[in-house]
Amino acid sequence: xxxxxxxxxxxxxxxxxxxxxxxxxxxxxxxxxxxxxxxxxxxxxxxxxxxxxxxxxxxxxxxxxxxxxxxxxxxxxxxxxxxxxxxxxxxxxxxxxxxxxxxxxxxxxxxxxxxxxxxxxxxxxxxxxxxxxxxxxxxxxxxxxxxxxxxxxxxxxxxxxxxxxxxxxxxxxxxx
Amino acid sequence: xxxxxxxxxxxxxxxxxxxxxxxxxxxxxxxxxxxxxxxxxxxxxxxxxxxxxxxxxxxxxxxxxxxxxxxxxxxxxxxxxxxxxxxxxxxxxxxxxxxxxxxxxxxxxxxxxxxxxxxxxxxxxxxxxxxxxxxxxxxxxxxxxxxxxxxxxxxxxxxxxxxxxxxxxxxxxxxxxxxxxxxxxxxxxxxxxxxxxxxxxxxxxxxxxxxxxxxxxxxxxxxxxxxxxxxxxxxxxxxxxxxxxxxxxxxxxxxxxxxxxxxxxxxxxxxxxxxxxxxxxxxxxxxxxxxxxxxxxxxxxxxxxxxxxxxxxxxxxxxxxxxxxxxxxxxxxxxxxxxxxxxxxxxxxxxxxxxxxxxxxxxxxxxxxxxxxxxxx
Numbered sequence: 001x002x003x004x005x006x007x008x009x010x011x012x013x014x015x016x017x018x019x020x021x022x023x024x025x026x027x028x029x030x031x032x033x034x035x036x037x038x039x040x041x042x043x044x045x046x047x048x049x050x051x052x053x054x055x056x057x058x059x060x061x062x063x064x065x066x067x068x069x070x071x072x073x074x075x076x077x078x079x080x081x082x083x084x085x086x087x088x089x090x091x092x093x094x095x096x097x098x099x100x101x102x103x104x105x106x107x108x109x110x111x112x113x114x115x116x117x118x119x120x121x122x123x124x125x126x127x128x129x130x131x132x133x134x135x136x137x138x139x140x141x142x143x144x145x146x147x148x149x150x151x152x153x154x155x156x157x158x159x160x161x162x163x164x165x166x167x168x169x170x171x172x173x174x175x176x
Numbered sequence: 177x178x179x180x181x182x183x184x185x186x187x188x189x190x191x192x193x194x195x196x197x198x199x200x201x202x203x204x205x206x207x208x209x210x211x212x213x214x215x216x217x218x219x220x221x222x223x224x225x226x227x228x229x230x231x232x233x234x235x236x237x238x239x240x241x242x243x244x245x246x247x248x249x250x251x252x253x254x255x256x257x258x259x260x261x262x263x264x265x266x267x268x269x270x271x272x273x274x275x276x277x278x279x280x281x282x283x284x285x286x287x288x289x290x291x292x293x294x295x296x297x298x299x300x301x302x303x304x305x306x307x308x309x310x311x312x313x314x315x316x317x318x319x320x321x322x323x324x325x326x327x328x329x330x331x332x333x334x335x336x337x338x339x340x341x342x343x344x345x346x347x348x349x350x351x352x353x354x355x356x357x358x359x360x361x362x363x364x365x366x367x368x369x370x371x372x373x374x375x376x377x378x379x380x381x382x383x384x385x386x387x388x389x390x391x392x393x394x395x396x397x398x399x400x401x402x403x404x405x406x407x408x409x410x411x412x413x414x415x416x417x418x419x420x421x422x423x424x425x426x427x428x429x430x431x432x433x434x435x436x437x438x439x440x441x442x443x444x445x446x447x448x449x450x451x452x453x454x455x456x457x458x459x460x461x462x463x464x465x466x467x468x469x470x471x472x473x474x475x476x477x478x479x480x481x482x483x484x485x486x487x488x489x490x491x492x493x494x495x496x497x498x499x500x501x502x503x504x505x506x507x508x509x510x511x512x513x514x515x516x517x518x519x520x521x522x523x524x525x526x527x528x529x530x531x532x533x534x535x536x537x538x539x540x541x542x543x544x545x546x547x548x549x550x551x552x553x
Contacts, residue, residue: 010517013528034227042518044527052529073184073224077244085241086285090509092518093230093240100226117513149543160513 004029006069006098006107008114009036011135011152013043016055018146020139025065027142031107032057034070036094069107071100079103082126087118087173095119102128113138115151117160124164125174132161182220184229187243189218191236194252195266205235237270239277253357254393255364256384258377258407261350268350272343272364273357278523279341279502280359286509290339294361295319299390301402306412309383313416316386324423327375327450334363334378335501340385342378344495352377354384361385371493372452379414412462418451419459428465439480443487453484496538498524503538510542517542 005028012032015021024030036042037058043051060066071079079100080088088096095116101107103126111133114120123132134157136148150156167173192202192214199218200211206228208214216222224232233240253276255269283289297312317326320333334340341362351373353364363381365374384391396403427448431441446456457474460466466474474480496503506523509515521527526534535542 008518009528017529034225035230038227039230042521042528045529046527046533071226073226073229073244074181076226076229076240080241080244086281086514089239089241089281090285090515090519092516092522093226093233094518095516096240097226116516116518118516121513 004031004107004110005133005138006031006033006101006110006112007036008098008112008116008119009039009042009092009094010115011113011138012036012055012057014115014135014149014152015139016052018148020142020144020146021054023144024138024142025060028138030066031069031110032061032066033094033097033101034068035092035097037061037068039094042094069101071097071104071106075100075104075106079126082175083122084173084175088122090118091116091122095122099123099126102126102131111138115156117151117163120157120160121164121167121173124161125168127168129161129165132157134158181217181223183246184224184243185218185220187245188214188232188236191238191242191270192218195236195270202232202235206231237267237274239274250358253355253359255353255355256393256396257350257353258380259349259351260353261347263349265350268345268347268364269353272345272353272362273355275343275502276341276355276357276359276362279343279362279505282502282505282509282515282523283339285514286505286512288505288508290337290360292337294338294340295386296389297386299387301391301395304387304391304406304409306409309409309413310416312383312386313413316382317417317420322417324420325449326379326420327372327418330375330378330382330418334382335499342499342501344497344499352381354381354388356385356388361388365495367495367497370452370488372446372450372455374495375418375450376414376452376455379417380410382417383410383413415455415459415462419449419456421463424449424459424463425465428460439474439477439483442474442480443484446484447487453480500538503535503540507535507538507540507542 007030012021015024040051043055045052057066061068076096079096095114098112099119099122102112102123111131112123112128113133113135115135120132123129134154135152136154139146192199199214203211203214213222217224229240229243233243253273255272261268299308322330322333331342335342339360341359342365343362344365344367346368347366351366351369355362363378365377369377391406396406427445428437431437431445442456443453446453449456454475457466457471461468461471503524506515506520510517510520517531518528521531524531524534532542
């Protein structure tokens, strides 16, 4: 079983939508970056008129069910400085913080889970391919099986890691 | 002092001052108990967390990159207002410029750009007059391939063909503004204005944009009298552009009855050309189709205003909060894997949960499969 997983906001939403969130929280040690925790606008549901109760991250942190990690502005800057501006600007600040945390080893023995092409490629481009996990694999390792959209599959994740590795060689997306 | 913290602090101070915001106000918006915290950050004496940077960037209407970059900050593009709002002008300008930069960024990463080069017309600021404005209007109508009802497709042409970044903002006061920056030409429009007023504003701002190099804002602002006169010239351009003499004469003659024309018919002509009745009456006077007496009668007659108002409803169109072209380009960038889903939500002012519904409102679906390709011949 996986020990710790740093989750991208998109994964939190998708697992909630698929009805897998609460099980994930119970079975895995989940880490969330502060930008994602504090960006409540990401989780607001017009239909509910508020953030759905199960994904109120501040509450889950207060209850000790998930953990919050923060990067400093300096660490984010060092992460961003590695990349070409057009590449890194395609990331949400929350994703940039997650990746800065990974790059600076502020979360040890932890896997990063995302379904966004740029974020997965960036993980590979900072030399942390081995610390990435697809949503599909995360669910499998937690004993869950769900029908997933293409971006959440293992195949998509692998493909993006591969593109990231190629980028690292060709310097595509990196600051020259 | 840490160089990184120092840069961040200097940048925060610069952008705060641009908005004419006090440290106490920024501290309050950030949820800090004391304004001293902002003071410490600006002096480079306090570390800034990533989440604080994100919040600061939103409050200051900039990107996190603008707060972190060691490169010298780009000069701020000038925003030229037709009728400037008295309240929060600076924050509206900052938000407009931020959106224009996002627009240009999206164009770059998605590979979508306006298909034609936006023209610059050489005019002499010392001799420009109403006649020049009329000539320019004819030239632009032909160059932009606008038909006999230019108001019908002007906005679409500006946006989709010439890549003019059009942004709407609901404002209690202020009508429209224009700017040219590294992002290209851009127009800020008050979405509270009636559709026909907006058309007129687009045409008015177009005049400033095509003469931006010849009559730059710096020159315009040198003399209030020159500015006032130039605004009248821009209005003549707008009027000539949206109400082509020949086409207007044809429509006017069709509805003449015994050398008279009814209020209802005048309003119908205005709606046909998508201009206000006031703009129509002035243009008809200018074309010598009505007398000054008729103009004043129309402008001051409550009955005319009442009929005018009663026909407005069906023609009223409210623009979406985020321009359709912006949404399409952002979506294309996302589908090409160059913009994350969370960043897309952020740019479209929606949540990740609501994103699919927001895209559906614009006729887009994020169900996947967009990376499929076809081979071209």
